[in-house]
Amino acid sequence: MSDTTTERSGDTFGFIRRNIREYGILFALIIIMAFFQVVTGGILFRPVNLTNLFLQNSHIVIMAVGMLLIIVAGHIDLSVGSVAAFVGALAALMVVRLGLPIPVVVVLSLAAGAVIGGIQGYWIAYWKIPSFIVTLAGMLIFRGLTMWILQGQNIGPFPRGFQMIASGFIPDIFGPDKPHTLSLLLGWGAAALILWLQIRARRREEAVGIADEPFAFFAAKNTLIFLALVWISWVLANFRGLPNVFIVMAVLVALYAFISERTTLGRRIYAIGGNAKAAKLSGINSERVVFLTFMNMGMLAALAGIVVSARLNSATPKAGVGFELDVIAAVFIGGASMAGGVGTVIGAVVGAFIMGVMNNGMSILGIGIDYQQVIKGLVLMAAVIFDVSNKSKT
Amino acid sequence: MDAILEMRGITKEFPGVKALDNVNMTIRRGEIRALVGENGAGKSTLMKVLSGVYAHGSYQGDILYNGKPMAFRSIRDSEEQGIVIIHQELALVPQMSIAENIFLGNEIARHGVIDRRETNRRTAGLLAQVGLRESPETKVGTLGMGKQQLIEIAKALSKKVDLLILDEPTSSLNEHDSDALLRLLERFREQGMTAILISHKLNEISQVCDSITVLRDGATVAHHDGMVDESAIIRDMVGRSMNDRYPPRQPQIGKVVMQVRDWTVADPARDGRLLVKEASFELRRGEVLGIAGLMGAGRTELAMSIFGRSMGEFRSGSVALHGKPVDLSTVPAAIRAGLAYVTEDRKSLGLVLEDTIRRNIPLANLPGISRQGVVDRQREGAVARDFRQRINIRSPSVEQRTVNLSGGNQQKVVLAKWLFAGPEILILDEPTRGIDVGAKYEIYTIIRDLAAAGKSIIVISSEMPELLGITDRILIMNEGRLVGEMPTAEATQERIMQVIIRSGQDLTDENVTPEQIEAEAAHV
Numbered sequence: 036m037s038d039t040t041t042e043r044s045g046d047t048f049g050f051i052r053r054n055i056r057e058y059g060i061l062f063a064l065i066i067i068m069a070f071f072q073v074v075t076g077g078i079l080f081r082p083v084n085l086t087n088l089f090l091q092n093s094h095i096v097i098m099a100v101g102m103l104l105i106i107v108a109g110h111i112d113l114s115v116g117s118v119a120a121f122v123g124a125l126a127a128l129m130v131v132r133l134g135l136p137i138p139v140v141v142v143l144s145l146a147a148g149a150v151i152g153g154i155q156g157y158w159i160a161y162w163k164i165p166s167f168i169v170t171l172a173g174m175l176i177f178r179g180l181t182m183w184i185l186q187g188q189n190i191g192p193f194p195r196g197f198q199m200i201a202s203g204f205i206p207d208i209f210g211p212d213k214p215h216t217l218s219l220l221l222g223w224g225a226a227a228l229i230l231w232l233q234i235r236a237r238r239r240e241e242a243v244g245i246a247d248e249p250f251a252f253f254a255a256k257n258t259l260i261f262l263a264l265v266w267i268s269w270v271l272a273n274f275r276g277l278p279n280v281f282i283v284m285a286v287l288v289a290l291y292a293f294i295s296e297r298t299t300l301g302r303r304i305y306a307i308g309g310n311a312k313a314a315k316l317s318g319i320n321s322e323r324v325v326f327l328t329f330m331n332m333g334m335l336a337a338l339a340g341i342v343v344s345a346r347l348n349s350a351t352p353k354a355g356v357g358f359e360l361d362v363i364a365a366v367f368i369g370g371a372s373m374a375g376g377v378g379t380v381i382g383a384v385v386g387a388f389i390m391g392v393m394n395n396g397m398s399i400l401g402i403g404i405d406y407q408q409v410i411k412g413l414v415l416m417a418a419v420i421f422d423v424s425n426k427s428k429t
Numbered sequence: 430m431d432a433i434l435e436m437r438g439i440t441k442e443f444p445g446v447k448a449l450d451n452v453n454m455t456i457r458r459g460e461i462r463a464l465v466g467e468n469g470a471g472k473s474t475l476m477k478v479l480s481g482v483y484a485h486g487s488y489q490g491d492i493l494y495n496g497k498p499m500a501f502r503s504i505r506d507s508e509e510q511g512i513v514i515i516h517q518e519l520a521l522v523p524q525m526s527i528a529e530n531i532f533l534g535n536e537i538a539r540h541g542v543i544d545r546r547e548t549n550r551r552t553a554g555l556l557a558q559v560g561l562r563e564s565p566e567t568k569v570g571t572l573g574m575g576k577q578q579l580i581e582i583a584k585a586l587s588k589k590v591d592l593l594i595l596d597e598p599t600s601s602l603n604e605h606d607s608d609a610l611l612r613l614l615e616r617f618r619e620q621g622m623t624a625i626l627i628s629h630k631l632n633e634i635s636q637v638c639d640s641i642t643v644l645r646d647g648a649t650v651a652h653h654d655g656m657v658d659e660s661a662i663i664r665d666m667v668g669r670s671m672n673d674r675y676p677p678r679q680p681q682i683g684k685v686v687m688q689v690r691d692w693t694v695a696d697p698a699r700d701g702r703l704l705v706k707e708a709s710f711e712l713r714r715g716e717v718l719g720i721a722g723l724m725g726a727g728r729t730e731l732a733m734s735i736f737g738r739s740m741g742e743f744r745s746g747s748v749a750l751h752g753k754p755v756d757l758s759t760v761p762a763a764i765r766a767g768l769a770y771v772t773e774d775r776k777s778l779g780l781v782l783e784d785t786i787r788r789n790i791p792l793a794n795l796p797g798i799s800r801q802g803v804v805d806r807q808r809e810g811a812v813a814r815d816f817r818q819r820i821n822i823r824s825p826s827v828e829q830r831t832v833n834l835s836g837g838n839q840q841k842v843v844l845a846k847w848l849f850a851g852p853e854i855l856i857l858d859e860p861t862r863g864i865d866v867g868a869k870y871e872i873y874t875i876i877r878d879l880a881a882a883g884k885s886i887i888v889i890s891s892e893m894p895e896l897l898g899i900t901d902r903i904l905i906m907n908e909g910r911l912v913g914e915m916p917t918a919e920a921t922q923e924r925i926m927q928v929i930i931r932s933g934q935d936l937t938d939e940n941v942t943p944e945q946i947e948a949e950a951a952h953v
Binding site: 315 | 736737739760761763764770772777778779780781782783784788791792793795796799802803804806807810826828846850
C-alpha cells in the first residue's frame with residue numbers, strides 16, 4: 036500500500052505526543068534523582084544509600100504492580116496496608132509462637148493473603164459492590180484483626196532466617212572479595228538480556244512494519260536503561276551485593292509487566308477497565324478476571340507484609356498504616372487513569388521510585404515530615420494535572 | 430393569520446451531515462401541530478434548535494416568536510419566553526417527591542430556605558390542572574409512566590408556558606393513559622395554549638391535531654391543514670427515490686440455520702413490562718434477514734437477549750441451530766455457538782476507544798492470537814493489518830487509537846472484531862447509523878460478501894430503504910411483537926409502515942384496560 040512508508044518511519048511528533056506520559060515520567064525520575072544527588076552532595080547514590088533506597092521501597096513496588104492491575108481494571112483497593120499488617124502479624128505468630136519452618140510460613144502467609152483478596156474480590160466482582168466500599172471495610176476489618184491477634188503488642192524478634200528475607204543479600208558463590216561477583220553477573224546479565232529482548236522485538240516489529248517508535252527514541256531509551264542497570268549493579272556489588280528483596284522485586288516487575296502486556300489475561304484486564312460493557316459483549320468473563328485481580332492483590336499485600344515485618348524485625352499493630360495511599364499514589368504518578376484501562380506496570384514502578392527517591396532525598400536533607408507530605412501531595416497533583424491537560428489537548 | 434412561531438430557513442450541520450436543510454415552519458396561535466417523520470428525519474434536531482439546546486449561532490436561519498426574532502442560547506432563554514419542551518426520556522428524579530421534582534431548579538425559597546408549604550400548595554394546584562390525584566409528597570419513583578408523564582406536564586405548567594412541545598409523549602404509555610394525555614392537550618388548547626406534538630402514532634394525531642408537518646431527511650416535505658389520508662402521510666414520510674446505493678447481489682439461500690421460538694424478554698427496570706413478546710422466526714444459510722420497526726419496537730432487545738441474554742430479563746423461549754437446541758445463556762456460549770452481535774452503539778458497547786485498532790480487533794477471539802495465554806504479537810499485528818486492508822479501514826496504521834477514527838471506520842473495526850471471531854450468524858444492529866454514504870456502501874458490500882460466503886445475517890435498521898436494498902426477507906416488529914413478515918421483493922416502504930401502524934391500531938381496537946395491563950404485569 037502507498038502509505039506503508041508513513042507506517043514504518045512513524046511520525047515522530049505524533050509519537051511524542053501520544054507517548055509523552057511514558058517518557059515524561061522516566062524523564063521526571065531522572066530529573067528528581069539528579070536534583071537530589073546534587074543537593075545532598077552526592078549522598079543519594081552512595082552504595083549504602085542506594086541499597087537502602089531499594090530496601091525501604093520494596094514493599095511499595097511489590098504492591099504497586101498488583102495495584103496497577105486493579106486500577107487498570109477500573110477498581111481500587113484501600114485494604115492493602117491493613118492486609119499487609121494482618122498477614123505480617125499472622126506470619127510473626129507462626130514463626131515466633133508456633134515455631135513453624137520459614138518456607139511453610141511464607142507459603143501459608145501468601146495463601147492467607149490470596150484468600151483475603153479473594154473474599155473481597157468475590158463481593159466486588161460477583162455482587163457488584165463498589166470496590167471502594169468493600170476494601171474500605173476490609174481496611175477497617177483487617178486493621179482491627181491485626182490489633183486483636185497482636186493483643187496490642189509487638190511480636191518479635193524473628194529468627195535470623197526470617198529477617199534475611201528483607202535485609203539479607205544474595206550469597207557470593209565466587210568468594211568474599213569485592214566487587215560482589217554474583218551480583219555483578221546477575222545485574223549485567225539482566226541488562227544484556229533486556230537489551231537483547233528489546234532489539235529482537237524491534238527487529239520483528241520492523242519486519243512487519245509496525246515499529247511505531249522512532250529509532251532514535253528506541254536507541255536512547257534502551258541505552259539509558261542498559262547503562263542504568265549496569266551502573267546500579269556495579270554500585271551495589273561494591274557494597275554488599277544485591278539485596279534478596281531486590282531479586283524478588285525484579286522478578287515480580289518482569290513477571291507482571293509480561294502478564295499485563297503479553298498475555299490474554301492482561302488484555303482482558305485492560306479491556307474491562309477501558310470499556311466494561313464492550314468487554315462483556317466480547318465474551319470476556321469480567322467477573323472472573325476482576326476476582327482474580329483482587330486475589331492477586333491480596334497475595335502481593337501478604338508478601339509486602341512479610342517483607343515489612345521481616346525488615347522491622349517485629350510485627351506491630353501500626354505496621355502498614357498509610358501504605359495504601361503510597362501505593363495508589365505511585366500508580367497514578369506512573370500514569371494510570373482513575374477511569375481504568377490506562378497504565379503500565381513499568382510506569383507504576385517508576386512512580387514508586389519517584390516517591391521513594393523523594394522520601395529518601397528529603398530525609399537526607401532533614402526536611403520535616405510535614406513538608407515532605409505537602410511536597411509529595413503536590414507531585415501527585417502535578418502528575419495528574421499533566422495527564423488531564425494532555426488528554427484534553429489530544 | 431396570527432402566528433405564534435415562525436421558523437425560517439433553518440439549516441443545522443454536524444460534521445459531515447446536514448441534519449436540517451432549510452426548514453420552514455409556521456405555527457398558528459392556539460393550534461396543536463403534529464410533527465411527523467421517520468427516525469433521523471430531523472424532528473428532534475429541529476426542536477433542539479427551537480428550545481436553545483443548540484445555541485443561536487450554531488445554526489442558520491431565523492426564529493420569530495410572537496413576531497420578534499429570537500436568539501436563544503440555552504433552554505433557560507426559551508423557557509423565559511414560554512417555550513417548554515418535554516422530552517421523550519423523562520427527566521424526573523425518582524427518589525424525590527412530586528413537589529420537589531416540579532420545582533427542581535426553580536425552588537420556591539426565601540434566602541435559600543425552601544418554603545415547603547407554599548411548594549406543596551402550588552403543586553396541588555398544578556396536579557389538579559393535569560387531573561392527577563396524588564399527594565405532592567409522593568415519591569415519583571413509586572408512580573407509573575402515565576402519571577410521571579403528567580408530572581412532567583405539571584412541571585411545564587409551573588413555568589409560564591405558551592408553546593408546549595411534546596416529543597413522543599405517549600410512546601411508553603398504555604392506551605388509557607395516552608387518551609387521558611390527549612384529552613388534557615385538547616383542554617389546554619381551549620385555554621389558548623399552543624402545542625407541537627411529535628408522534629409516530631397517526632391515529633392519535635388524527636384525534637387531536639389541527640395540522641401536520643412532515644419532515645424527511647432534514648427538510649419539510651409536506652404540510653397538511655386538517656386531517657388527511659393516512660397513506661398520504663406515509664408516502665410523504667418515506668417517499669424518497671432509491672438510486673444505486675446498494676451493491677447488486679444474487680442471493681443463494683440454503684437450509685434453515687437458526688430457529689428462534691417464543692422468545693420473551695421483560696424489562697427488569699419497569700416492573701416486568703415485556704420488551705419482547707413471543708418472537709419466533711427462522712434464519713437460513715446465506716440469507717440476509719432484515720428487521721424493521723420504529724425506535725423502541727424491541728428489535729435491539731430481541732437481538733441482545735438472544736446474544737447471551739445481554740439485555741433485559743429473559744423469560745422464555747428457545748433457539749435451535751441446525752435443528753438442535755443450543756445454550757445461548759451467556760455471551761461466551763453465544764460466541765462459541767457461532768453468533769456475533771455488532772452493536773448499534775459502537776462507542777459505548779463496541780470499542781475500547783482508548784485502545785488501538787490492533788488491540789480492539791482480537792477482543793472477541795483472544796485465543797486466536799495467542800498460545801497458552803501468551804499473545805503472539807506478530808500474529809496479532811498480521812490479523813489487524815489484514816482486516817485493515819480487506820475491509821478498508823482508513824487510518825495511518827493499525828496503531829491508531831479507535832477514538833480518533835471516523836464513525837464509518839469505527840464501525841469497520843467493530844465489524845472486523847466480530848469477523849475475526851469467525852461467526853456463522855451475524856446480527857448487525859443499525860450497521861450504518863451515523864456514517865456517510867460512501868462508508869455505507871462499503872458496509873453493504875461486506876454484508877453481501879459475507880452472505881455469499883455462506884454466513885447468515887440479520888440486519889436491524891431504522892432506515893427502510895436500506896432494508897429494502899440489502900435484505901432478502903423482512904420481519905416487522907412493533908411494540909415487542911413480530912407483527913409481519915414479507916419477502917423483500919414484495920416489500921415497499923408503504924407496506925411496511927402500514928403493517929406497523931395497523932398493528933398499533935389492532936392493539937387499540939382490543940381496548941386494553943388499565944386493569945388488564947396491571948393483571949398482565951402481576952402475572953409476569
